Amino acid sequence: MSALALSVLLCLVSALCYAVGALLQERVAGAARQSAVRGTLRSGLWWAALSLNSGGALLHVLALRWGPLSLVQPLGALTLVFALPLSALGHGSGGRGSRVGRAAWAGVGLVSGGLAALTALVDIGPQVLLSARDQSVIAGLGLGAVALSAVAAAGTRSAAVRGAALAAAAGVAFGVASVHVKAVVAGWGVLPVGAEAVGLCLIVVLAVAGLAASQAAYRDAGLTVPLVTTTLVNPVVASLIGVAVMDDGFHHGAAGLALVVPAAGAAAVGLLLLVHDRAGREGVGRGERSGSVGVAAGVPRDLPGEAAEPVNHVPCLSAHGKRSHETTQAGQIPDARGGQSCRNSPYVSQ
Incomplete structure (x- = not known):
């Protein structure tokens, strides 16, 4: 098997691991709404999801070892291709999966296409070694962006918007972590041990922050919006840092740079379609839940122990x-x- 074929195979298995892990995270989040932290940590499904995500990350790193970034990163969008049909299958079999409408599928197509175009246009330059100071500055800026996204999520009442903001925070954390992974791998045996240790510690901090933000996003907004948002933000952040710090660029010069704008626009439109579709389904779900308790019988809901007042x-x-x-x-x-x-x-x- 050639190195390129092995890289593609590793990408496929990695995307499948991420997809199944995301489905398990979303299921655990829905079951642990009342005691999120305790219920999550005591769930075997959550630890299984963590194992799948860790395995997917390891396979992704191995795929980068044998394949070019311009191929490996677009294939990460296959997580969406795997996750949404699996979620719809779970819905049809009586599970907790979410039904996927036409608007959601259109959004997934736009996001996947725009994301693939963006990452394919990135031209990987020569490896740049990052010192411990450079890694700390990049991680600090990334964690600051994560904190701002979390604050924005706390200030909104819409579950879909809140989930998208938390997923964006997770995408930033994972994107910055991937930059540090690349820096650690590139500097292995070249940089001092202290610089490598700093990079490893920062990877752990960023990974934990991303995992916590993604879990909260799944709890608030289900599967589709958080997964798509994280899948979009992660490689975009990594690519931007690569261009700004690690001397990466775009293929085809000015023409390639001009193609970045429509690709990013298509991905943004797709994300808006997904958020809109999710928000509409949330509204319908709330209406159905409120109509099923007391209203159909003509009796409004009262506090426990109180008699219901007459309707008329x-x-x-x-x-x-x-x-x-x-x-x-x-x-x-x-x-x-x-x-x-x-x-x-x-x-x-x-």
Whole structure:
């Protein structure tokens, strides 16, 4: 088997590992909404997802060892191709998978195509060794971007937007971590041991931050939006750092640079389609849930231990205003509607 064929095979298996791991993460997140941290850490499925993601990352690194980045990075979009059909299959078999509509499929196509075009246009330059100081500065900027995305997520009420912001934070963390992985591999045996140790520590910190952000994104927004957002942001961040710091560029000179804009635009439009589709499904789901509890029976939901008020009731007119001082011989306040008492309740039946 040639080195190129081996690289493609490793990419396929890596993408499948990431896809199954994402599905397991989303399932664990949905089951542990009430006690997210404790329920997640005690779940065997979550540890299985962590193992799959770790295996996928290792296979991705090995694929980069034998194949060019311009081939390996676009093949990472196969995670979407694997994950969404598996999610739809889980939905059809009674599982917790999410139904995938036409708009979502169109969004996936645009994101995958735009992402593949972006990463294919990147021209890998000669290896640049990053010192411990350079690695620390890059990691600091990356963690700052992660923190800003987390703050933005906390300030929004929309679950879809919040999930997209958290997934963007995860994508930034994973993208910066991939840059450090490349720096550590390139500097192995060349840079001092201290610089390599700093790089390894930063990789662990960034990986943990990305894993935590992605888990929170799956809990808030399901599978589609977080997975697509992370898949989009991760290679874009890595490519931008490569161009700015590691002397990477774009194929075909100015013509290649001109192709970057429509590719990025297509990926952004696809992401918007996915967020819109998810937000619409959330609205329908909330409506169905609210209509299934008490409303169909004509009884609104009350606090535990309280009796439900009649559906057709109006404010007791005599309990307010200028008639509130009038009382009957029994000490009750008469109401204008049928003489019903307002003593025990501010509402009366029509």
